[in-house]
Amino acid sequence: MQNDDNAVSSEEDKKIREELYKQNLELARLYKEVDSLNSNLNTANDNLKNLIKQRESLVHLITHKVKGSFTRTKFIFAGMLDGTFGEINPEVKKVAEQGLDFDNGGIQTVDLVLNVANLQNGLIKYDMRELDFKDVVMKTVEEKRLAVEAKGLKLELSIEKDTYKVTGDAFWLKEVVSNLIENSIKYTKEGKISVALSDGGKILLSVKDTGLGITEEDKHNLFTEGGRGKDSIKVNVDSTGYGLFTVKMVVEAHKGKVWGESEGTGKGSQFYVELPIS
C-alpha cells in the first residue's frame, strides 16, 4: 500500500516538475522577447537622437544661409529706396518696397525657426529680472497698433491695476505678447482685438479677437511644434506653426501657463497667458 502511494506521488511529482518547467520556459521566452524589444528600442532611440541632432544642424545651416540671402537682398532694396543706386522711377520704387517687405517677412520667419531651435536646445539663456509686465504689454500693443488699424480692425487695451510685477526676461515676454497679437491680426478679417491684463492671484493676460476661431481638432495642435490649424494656412500662407510653440516654451520657462479657447470656426479666439506674481 505504501509503495503504491509512492508510485502515484512520484508520477505526480514528475508532472508538476514538467509543468513548472514549461511555465518557466514560457517566462524565459517572454524575458528574451522583452530583452530583444528593449534592445530594438535602444537602437531606435539612438537613431532618433542622431536624427534630431542632424535635423538641428540642418535647421541651423539652412536658416543661416536663408537669412544671409534675405539680408543681402534687403540691403539691395533698401539701397534702391534710399537713393544709393541713384534716382528710381515710381514703378521701380513700388517693387523695391514690396521686395523689402518680403525680405523683412522672410527674416522674421527665419528668426522664429531659429529661436525655436535655440530654445529647444537650451542655447537661449533667459535674463530673469523683476519687471512690470504692464510695461511690456503696453509697449507691444502700441507697436502693433499701426498694423491692426491698417487692417481696419479696432484694438482695445484694458489694464486693471498699476503694476504687474513678474520675474522674467523682458525680451522674451515681449515676444509672447507680440506673437499673440500678431496671430490675432493675421486671423481676424473684421472686428476687433482686445488685450487685457488682470490679476486674480496670478497675472492673466488675455488676447481676444473676432477672427477665424479654432476648431476642436485644431485645439490639440495649437501649441505643438509646426502645429498649424486646418484653415489657418488658407488665411495666412506664411504660417510656420512655430509661433505658438515659441510662446508655450517661453511661458513655461517663466513657470506660467498658456492656453487657447474658441467657441468654434468663425467665432473668434481667446488666448490666455498666466504668470506667477513676483
Next chain:
Amino acid sequence: MDTTAQFPKIAFRIIKEQELIIGPLAWDEARKVQGIQILNQKNGEINLDSGNQKNIIDRLVAQYERIFGEASHVVCHDAVQDLIAEMPPEEIPASLK
C-alpha cells in the same frame, strides 16, 4: 573542423539555456553528469573527458529530460543549432539531431 573544441561549447550553451529557465539548478544537474567538470561556472570554463564526448552531451541532454521532460530536450536542441550547423553529421550527438 576541430569538433573536440566544439563539444565544451555545446555543453556550455545547453547549460546556459537551461539556466535561463530553471536557474542555478541547471549547473547542479550538469555536475551530476559523468564526464563533465565545471572548472569556472562564471567564465563558462567546462571540461569534457576525452573519449566519447558526443556521448557526454547526450547524457547531459538526458539528465535534463529525465527531470523536466520532453520540453527540456527541445530547449537543448534549439539552443545549439548554430553550433552544430557546420559539424559533420556523424559528429553530431544523437540527442541534438
